[in-house]
Amino acid sequence: MAEVALPVLYSFRRCPYAMRARLALQASGLAVEHREVELKNKPARMLTASPKGTVPVLVLPDGQVLAESLDIMRWALQANDPLRWWPNDPLRLAATIALIEENDGSFKHALDRYKYPHRFGLADGAAWREAGAEFLLRLEAMLVTQPHLAGEQQGLCDAALAPFVRQFAHTDKTWFAAQAWPHLARWLAKLEASAAFAAIMHKHRPWIDPSPAS
Secondary structure, rough: OOOOOOOOHHHHHHOOHHHHHHHHHHOOOOOOEEEEEOEEOOOOHHHHOOOOOOOOEEOOOOEEEEEOOOHHHHHHHHHHOOOOOOOOOOOHHHHHHHHHHHHHHHHHHHHHHHHHHHHOOOOOOHHHHOOOOOOOHHHHHHHOOOOOOOOOOHHHHHHHHHHHHHHHHHHHHHHHHOOHHHHHHHHHHHHHOOHHHHHHHOOOOOOOOOOOOO
16 A cells, blocks of 8 residues: 655754644644754755745645745644634634734744844844833733633644743743743743643754755
């Protein structure tokens, strides 16, 4: 019997966009072929599929290419969603998408300048740390009344935001731990301690293309 072709995921372990895609794929239970990418030596096959050269990239067996993390999350959860991560109510979905867009927009803008100030010609990232903290305090307020950003159970927005909050927290762990957001800190710690997170952070050897695409 011929083997069934699996979707191919090009990923990088520490990339927050790739992390959230892997979280959704893991939650869906769908099998993929994982190809770990060296960012300084990107595989020709990945670049052929997605010339922009960023991860994650999911290449489906029919040749369709998903090169945005949220598209991969949507594809995985709409194909199979045993944990009911995808909001079924239109208002909840709209609110979730709006929160993710803010994370990916103004919060990511602040995060980059806080974590890598010299890339942007800044002496330090203190001002951008404060800007990012405003968003995190809003998440803290949400988590005061519910255990997850999605509500009583973990959902799409938790998986979509957590890798970026984690990156912010790890930039200066001592400072982060001293802030007045105990619910946010517990939420992040719980995710980092979960079996699901351990699974998606498994270390893979970089994938070597045996026959680079022409």
